[in-house]
């Protein structure tokens with residue numbers, strides 16, 4: 001098995017139903033990844049160890065999902081030189097606005113690329129794009145994916161017209 005180039009971590013296993021879409025996107029592009037539960041709040045030392053060893057272990061991008069007081073993405077970004085993508089996970093209360101605001105307003109110097117609330121698929125696709133910038137094979141795959149998206153929209157356009165025209 002190839003060494004993982006993307007780390008997908010989340011504050012709790014309860015985030016998986018949201019975060020699975022990131023893993024699926026990576027799998028779609030045949031990008032090797034690892035998945036784990038790491039919490040800045042509940043497993044402080046594990047979070048420090050994970051983030052500080054990530055680059056040496058060969059990871060290129062870290063996708064971090066967390067809900068509520070979502071400090072994991074920012075803390076990981078503070079501890080690693082790698083690009084960090086943050087996914088605000090929506091919880092029962094506040095609809096993910098709490099997660100979003102906890103992740104998105106990082107101080108200058110410590111960037112987290114924040115995707116939309118529950119936007120784990122885009123987090124996966126963004127990780128692919130970051131890797132594709134220096135990987136011609138992956139770049140071609142991303143271009144093919146984008147062409148396919150256009151086709152899907154064209155088909156929807158056609159189907160809608162047909163439906164309206166009866």
Ligand SMILES: Nc1c(C(=O)O)ncn1[C@@H]1O[C@H](COP(=O)(O)O)[C@@H](O)[C@H]1O
Pocket residue numbers: 010011012013014015038039040041042065066067068069070071072073089091
């Ligand atoms: N936001 C964080 C962090 C963190 O940021 O370190 N650790 C756990 N959590 C979040 O707590 C929520 C509830 O977790 P439980 O379901 O385990 O109670 C999850 O969405 C998790 O991401």
